[in-house]
Amino acid sequence: xxETVDEPEVGERRAWGWVAHLTDGGTxxxxxxxxxxxxxxxxxxxxxxxxxxxxxxxxxxxxxxxAAAVLAxxxxxxxxxxxxxxxxxxxxxxxxxPVDPAALSAGELVRVAASVLADxxxxxxxxxxxxxxxxxxxxxxxxxxxxxxxxxxxxxxxVARGRPPGGREPRILVVGTDLATMTAHAWGHRAFGxxxxxxxxxxxxxxxxxxxxxxxxxxxxxxxxxxxxGKTRVAVVLDPAAVPRLAGDRRRLAAPxxxxxxxxxxxxxxxxxxxxxxxxxxxERLLRLxxxxxxxxxxxxxxxxxxxxxxxxxxxxxxxxxxxxxxGIKRAGYAVHGNLDDLVPRWTSLEDSPxxxxxxSPEATLDLAVRVLLDDEADDRSGR
Amino acid sequence: xxxxxxxxxxxxxxxxxxLQDVLFRNKRTLAENGILYAADRHDAHFLAALDLMRLPxxxxxxxxxxxxxxxxxxxxxxxxxTAVISHEILxxxxxxxxxxxxxSLGHERQGGGVEVHLVLSVRDLVRQIPAEWQENIxxxxxxxxRRFLARITDPTRNSRIASWFWSVQxxxxxxxxxxxxxxxxxxHVVTVPSPGGAPDLLWKRFSQVFGLEGMDLHLEEERVNPSxxxxxxxxxxxxxxxxxxxxxxxxxxxxxxxxxxHQTLSRxxxxxxxxxxxxxxPWVQEREAAFxxxxxxxxxxxxGDLHDLRGNAGLHPFVDPDKPRERDxxxxxxxxxxxxxxxxxxxxxxxxxxxxxxxxxxxxxxRSYLRPSYRLREKAVKxxxxxxxxxxxxxxxxxxxxxxxxxA
Numbered sequence: 001x002x003e004t005v006d007e008p009e010v011g012e013r014r015a016w017g018w019v020a021h022l023t024d025g026g027t028x029x030x031x032x033x034x035x036x037x038x039x040x041x042x043x044x045x046x047x048x049x050x051x052x053x054x055x056x057x058x059x060x061x062x063x064x065x066x067a068a069a070v071l072a073x074x075x076x077x078x079x080x081x082x083x084x085x086x087x088x089x090x091x092x093x094x095x096x097x098p099v100d101p102a103a104l105s106a107g108e109l110v111r112v113a114a115s116v117l118a119d120x121x122x123x124x125x126x127x128x129x130x131x132x133x134x135x136x137x138x139x140x141x142x143x144x145x146x147x148x149x150x151x152x153x154x155x156x157x158x159v160a161r162g163r164p165p166g167g168r169e170p171r172i173l174v175v176g177t178d179l180a181t182m183t184a185h186a187w188g189h190r191a192f193g194x195x196x197x198x199x200x201x202x203x204x205x206x207x208x209x210x211x212x213x214x215x216x217x218x219x220x221x222x223x224x225x226x227x228x229x230g231k232t233r234v235a236v237v238l239d240p241a242a243v244p245r246l247a248g249d250r251r252r253l254a255a256p257x258x259x260x261x262x263x264x265x266x267x268x269x270x271x272x273x274x275x276x277x278x279x280x281x282x283x284e285r286l287l288r289l290x291x292x293x294x295x296x297x298x299x300x301x302x303x304x305x306x307x308x309x310x311x312x313x314x315x316x317x318x319x320x321x322x323x324x325x326x327x328g329i330k331r332a333g334y335a336v337h338g339n340l341d342d343l344v345p346r347w348t349s350l351e352d353s354p355x356x357x358x359x360x361s362p363e364a365t366l367d368l369a370v371r372v373l374l375d376d377e378a379d380d381r382s383g384r
Numbered sequence: 385x386x387x388x389x390x391x392x393x394x395x396x397x398x399x400x401x402x403l404q405d406v407l408f409r410n411k412r413t414l415a416e417n418g419i420l421y422a423a424d425r426h427d428a429h430f431l432a433a434l435d436l437m438r439l440p441x442x443x444x445x446x447x448x449x450x451x452x453x454x455x456x457x458x459x460x461x462x463x464x465x466t467a468v469i470s471h472e473i474l475x476x477x478x479x480x481x482x483x484x485x486x487x488s489l490g491h492e493r494q495g496g497g498v499e500v501h502l503v504l505s506v507r508d509l510v511r512q513i514p515a516e517w518q519e520n521i522x523x524x525x526x527x528x529x530r531r532f533l534a535r536i537t538d539p540t541r542n543s544r545i546a547s548w549f550w551s552v553q554x555x556x557x558x559x560x561x562x563x564x565x566x567x568x569x570x571x572h573v574v575t576v577p578s579p580g581g582a583p584d585l586l587w588k589r590f591s592q593v594f595g596l597e598g599m600d601l602h603l604e605e606e607r608v609n610p611s612x613x614x615x616x617x618x619x620x621x622x623x624x625x626x627x628x629x630x631x632x633x634x635x636x637x638x639x640x641x642x643x644x645x646h647q648t649l650s651r652x653x654x655x656x657x658x659x660x661x662x663x664x665x666p667w668v669q670e671r672e673a674a675f676x677x678x679x680x681x682x683x684x685x686x687x688g689d690l691h692d693l694r695g696n697a698g699l700h701p702f703v704d705p706d707k708p709r710e711r712d713x714x715x716x717x718x719x720x721x722x723x724x725x726x727x728x729x730x731x732x733x734x735x736x737x738x739x740x741x742x743x744x745x746x747x748x749x750x751r752s753y754l755r756p757s758y759r760l761r762e763k764a765v766k767x768x769x770x771x772x773x774x775x776x777x778x779x780x781x782x783x784x785x786x787x788x789x790x791x792a
Binding site: 042043045046072073074075076077078079080081082092093094095096097115204205208209272273275276277278279280 | 434435437438439440445446448449476478479480481483493539540541542544547548550551554556557560564565629630674678
């Protein structure tokens with residue numbers, strides 16, 4: 001039975017009442033809440049944790065274990081500490097000012113979500129080590145390198161058809177598309193792997209060092225493989241439709257679906273927590289094999305989750321790099337399938353339109369994090 | 385099982401590095417006296433703190449995986465009377481992290497578990513504020529002093545700088561988070577003596593609270609974070625702004641922080657010291673008074689004198705580090721260039737030595753290649769790899785060689 005009062009001195013009991021309300025799946029914002037409750041622990045959870053639980057309740061019915069994990073967590077990394085609810089107790093002259101949790105930024109809530117997700121990934125136990133399928137010895141082999149997202153998307157389909165990479169004298173297919181897209185793919189791929197800076201900062205550093213990201217530099221990839229297997233077995237493929245034929249499979253492959261920038265942003269945040277929980281190699285496997293499938297199930301339902309675009313200040317640099325890559329590939333004389341001119345990004349008005357994101361949206365990242373936390377199909381929640 | 389844990393959680397810039405160094409170097413003596421300082425490296429408790437607080441730290445956190453649980457296990461399993469844990473960044477732990485830390489050490493809220501004593505060493509804000517800015521500069525920051533002050537005085541504390549600064553410097557709030565479950569007599573506030581006090585006074589206070597009095601400890605080498613003057617700090621800030629983007633953290637640490645800041649520029653002791661701008665003094669004094677009143681009100685065990693927390697704002701005249709005398713900065717820059725030249729010369733000599741060693745190794749390798757038996761084998765391998773049958777034979781040979789070497 002909830003008693004309704006409005007005296008300021010019962011603020012803490014009001015806060016405990018709100019905790020109970022949220023734990024039961026309630027969605028009432030703190031400022032509209034007036035019921036009282038009994039203390040359930042040694043301290044009140046922070047405003048960030050409580051508001052994240054409210055957002056989870058607004059979007060679905062979180063597993064009780066997930067709700068408990070959210071309330072027991074702390075925001076990951078540097079930033080504001082656990083904040084108190086405004087009106088939940090007497091104003092202290094010390095500590096950060098209490099807040100209305102509804103006014104917290106999406107980024108603050110993502111810090112909590114990242115911490116809980118990292119715990120879930122680890123608590124589900126070590127990943128089984130799968131034996132890679134062996135290619136048939138009688139077939140001409142292939143390897144897909146280059147743009148990591150494109151290569152992974154195509155390879156996955158070939159493996160599903162019983163055509164794993166490797167094999168007899170494999171043909172090296174350096175796959176790619178325009179350099180701006182490949183750069184965004186390389187960022188997302190690293191976010192689900194070894195970790196990466198924020199998109200804008202990463203681009204800035206690449207530019208200052210005049211470096212292209214690993215995987216997006218098709219000329220460098222082709223040279224590496226040329227040294228290993230000889231030029232005749234290396235082909236640059238800018239037309240993905242040519243891949244099945246070159247890989248010795250006649251059937252068409254579907255165009256790979258790419259994750260929006262917000263997926264990479266969430267993985268980046270989760271990865272920074274994982275770095276403190278498991279060794280780097282295990283962390284990368286957890287991100288790729290455990291988090292990525294969960295994110296993939298929800299990323300395209302998130303309103304405002306968009307492909308990443310290169311901000312205007314970096315476009316001239318990428319154009320120049322793409323032009324040099326185009327000339328280098330042509331001069332080196334590699335077999336090319338597709339049009340080398342496609343390497344050079346063509347900036348259209350679309351790049352600056354609301355359909356393309358020049359940085360991951362914090363709100364969409366939070367929405368994605370909430371959906372992933374609510375994921376019913378996840379088989380890796382703690383305790384399951 | 386340990387009966388008592390002394391948990392030293394901060395604050396930064398209060399002699400913590402020196403204390404931790406003494407504890408680390410005297411582990412054996414301490415253990416003989418029933419005190420555990422469980423550390424296999426000098427930064428072991430720092431790594432444990434990073435792990436507990438899930439705090440990234442320039443990649444160092446990768447070495448911290450599981451470090452807190454390992455430390456807590458060692459503490460719980462200690463057969464002696466007391467265990468000591470010490471790191472200043474623990475001051476920033478959240479309530480949830482504090483709860484986890486205390487529980488992992490065997491503390492029970494209702495009593496009956498391990499007796500946890502909280503130790504917080506504290507220093508006046510008049511010294512702490514410029515020291516924190518300087519520490520930021522030595523960690524690659526390019527932020528001006530004015531901007532730093534504006535951030536920490538912003539009541540919203542929304543910035544990372546402000547939230548970190550106050551989480552490790554707002555003494556009553558740190559004690560709220562860490563000491564909420566402890567009786568006040570088990571909360572020990574150690575004050576750093578005011579400038580001009582006896583040099584060993586702080587150590588005596590630490591000795592008293594950690595029960596180290598009368599022990600024969602090696603104290604001779606101080607591992608302190610030496611402070612920089614105004615032009616030296618301004619120089620490092622300019623270096624950060626220019627080189628940060630191109631100098632990786634792994635190179636910044638030994639070259640800028642250690643070689644330039646700690647080993648070279650800190651020796652320029654005649655430079656003007658960092659101080660508070662006069663307009664900031666009143667609110668700082670008001671904060672210090674509020675800290676003192678809260679500590680007195682709560683009845684903690686104070687080791688030292690609470691008067692130490694009221695800083696002397698007039699000790700050093702204010703010299704603006706955002707507008708330093710260019711002549712002074714140039715002087716500091718010449719010293720820095722000289723240090724870098726000497727370091728480069730040392731590395732060139734080392735490179736020369738390694739090059740000579742490499743040449744010798746290459747010569748020895750070439751001589752072995754010239755032996756007729758090697759050339760014959762090389763020719764055979766080249767011939768075999770040309771054809772499919774040859775390659776197959778080579779594979780069988782390599783397989784057999786592998787087997788025989790395994791069995792051998």
